[in-house]
Amino acid sequence: MQDIDRMIDEALEGENQTLFRETAREPGYLDQAFGIFSGSIGWTNAVLMVTQTVLFVAGVWAGWRFFQAGDTLSALHWGLPAAVLVLMATILKTALMPAIQANRVMRELKRLELQIALGRNTP
Incomplete structure (x- = not known):
C-alpha cells in the first residue's frame, strides 16, 4: 500500500496533489x-435525531x-412504556447509520x- 501512495505522490504535482490528498483523507x-x-436530506436526519433524543429521554x-x-401494577405501568420508548429510540438511531x-x-x-x-x- 505504501508503494501506491508513493506512486500517486510522484504522479501528481502541485495543486492536484493537494486536492487529491484532501479527498483521500477519511x-x-x-x-x-x-x-x-x-x-x-439533512433536515430529515435532523428531525429523526431530535425525535430519537426525545424518545430516549422519555424512555x-x-x-x-x-x-x-412500589407495586407491580405501577411498575408495569411505567416499565412497558420505558422499554418501548428506548427500543424506538434505538431503531431510529440505527436508521441514521445508512446515511453515514x-x-x-x-x-x-x-x-x-x-x-x-x-x-x-x-x-
Missing part, C-alpha cells in the same frame, strides 16, 4: 456523524419511574471521479 467519526445533517424518565414504583455509509460511498466515488479527471490509472 474524516473522523464525529465529522461523518455531523455530516448527515448537511445536503438535501429514561419512564424507566426511572419504573424503578421507583451513503456519505462514505459518495465521497469515494468523488475521489474516483477526481482520479479519472486527472488521468490517473490506479489499480
Whole structure:
C-alpha cells in the first residue's frame, strides 16, 4: 500500500496533489456523524435525531419511574412504556447509520471521479 501512495505522490504535482490528498483523507467519526445533517436530506436526519433524543429521554424518565414504583401494577405501568420508548429510540438511531455509509460511498466515488479527471490509472 505504501508503494501506491508513493506512486500517486510522484504522479501528481502541485495543486492536484493537494486536492487529491484532501479527498483521500477519511474524516473522523464525529465529522461523518455531523455530516448527515448537511445536503438535501439533512433536515430529515435532523428531525429523526431530535425525535430519537426525545424518545430516549422519555424512555429514561419512564424507566426511572419504573424503578421507583412500589407495586407491580405501577411498575408495569411505567416499565412497558420505558422499554418501548428506548427500543424506538434505538431503531431510529440505527436508521441514521445508512446515511453515514451513503456519505462514505459518495465521497469515494468523488475521489474516483477526481482520479479519472486527472488521468490517473490506479489499480
